[in-house]
Amino acid sequence: MSRPSDLIQGTLDLLILKTISIEPKHGWAIAKRIEQVSENALQVTQGALYPALHRLEQQGWISAKWRTTETGREAKFYQLTRAGAVQLEKELAQWHRLSNAIGLVTRMV
Amino acid sequence: MKKWRDILRLRLRSLLRRRDVERELEKELRFHLDQAIEEAQAKGLPTEVALKRLGGISRIEEECRDMRKTNFIESLGQDLRYAARMLVKSPGFTLVMVSTLALSIGATSAIVSVVNGVLLRSLPYQKPDQLVRIFTSSLSFPKFPINPNDFLDFRARLRSFESIAAYTRSDVQLSGTGEAIRLSGFVVTWRLFSSAGFETGARARIRSQR
Numbered sequence: 052m053s054r055p056s057d058l059i060q061g062t063l064d065l066l067i068l069k070t071i072s073i074e075p076k077h078g079w080a081i082a083k084r085i086e087q088v089s090e091n092a093l094q095v096t097q098g099a100l101y102p103a104l105h106r107l108e109q110q111g112w113i114s115a116k117w118r119t120t121e122t123g124r125e126a127k128f129y130q131l132t133r134a135g136a137v138q139l140e141k142e143l144a145q146w147h148r149l150s151n152a153i154g155l156v157t158r159m160v
Numbered sequence: 161m162k163k164w165r166d167i168l169r170l171r172l173r174s175l176l177r178r179r180d181v182e183r184e185l186e187k188e189l190r191f192h193l194d195q196a197i198e199e200a201q202a203k204g205l206p207t208e209v210a211l212k213r214l215g216g217i218s219r220i221e222e223e224c225r226d227m228r229k230t231n232f233i234e235s236l237g238q239d240l241r242y243a244a245r246m247l248v249k250s251p252g253f254t255l256v257m258v259s260t261l262a263l264s265i266g267a268t269s270a271i272v273s274v275v276n277g278v279l280l281r282s283l284p285y286q287k288p289d290q291l292v293r294i295f296t297s298s299l300s301f302p303k304f305p306i307n308p309n310d311f312l313d314f315r316a317r318l319r320s321f322e323s324i325a326a327y328t329r330s331d332v333q334l335s336g337t338g339e340a341i342r343l344s345g346f347v348v349t350w351r352l353f354s355s356a357g358f359e360t361g362a363r364a365r366i367r368s369q370r
Binding site: 077078079082097098101102103105106108109110111114117124125126127132 | 164166167170171184187188189191192193194195196216219220223224226227228229
């Protein structure tokens with residue numbers, strides 16, 4: 052996933068929103084988490100991640116706060132806003148619809 | 161509601177506290193970079209490999225700025241400053257340009273106000289579409305005023321109109337202790353105001369002015 056276009060448009064937003072829905076995370080942790088959970092299938096580069104984070108923040112779906120990490124460094128933590136939670140539900144539903152549809156077509160005999 | 165307030169706050173912050181926002185962006189990306197270097201070192205990889213994977217920082221910063229949607233306003237400000245500098249540098253050009261603009265804007269607004277008054281706005285009468293002005297017409301004078309006798313005949317016999325009235329210019333002089341002044345005046349027939357559609361008001365005003 053070196054460029055956003057490598058994924059279906061908008062999927063990175065979904066991944067980010069889902070990843071921080073459990074607890075606030077900083078950019079690096081978000082990238083690592085996505086990599087880990089996807090068993091290294093999805094690599095989120097800095098170049099795709101940070102513009103996406105800033106866009107989501109501008110849209111009011113996530114909010115940012117500076118906090119100290121376990122290693123004692125200052126990092127910008129992102130968390131889901133209420134509008135973001137609503138958006139996540141929407142994107143999840145959309146994703147399920149899409150993947151179901153693709154599944155149906157590809158399994159067609 | 162809260163969402164829009166937050167968005168507005170963020171935009172204003174990006175615009176007004178630009179230096180803070182820039183520093184934070186740099187710090188944020190720096191943190192990511194340091195984490196990547198640490199991870200590479202922990203795995204025993206050369207740090208160059210990690211850095212190469214991250215891509216150009218300045219390009220990422222630029223993209224983040226684009227996302228904040230303030231680049232547009234910033235570059236607009238720069239353009240305006242540049243334009244002002246160039247105008248100051250060549251006063252002759254500035255003078256010609258400003259006066260051209262001033263003249264053309266003035267002329268345009270004058271024309272527009274005339275067109276609006278004469279053509280677009282309807283006349284201030286009750287039924288302006290039913291109002292006509294009658295002339296007698298000949299080859300040499302296609303629009304010649306009606307003489308009083310014709311007017312009386314028309315008023316008595318013409319059935320095409322609800323009512324007919326006449327007026328003629330008749331300025332008057334006003335003199336007293338000082339220099340005499342000329343006042344514009346008209347002599348009108350009784351039905352003029354009712355024909356134009358100002359029934360009661362105008363008639364009452366004429367009575368009170370007597």
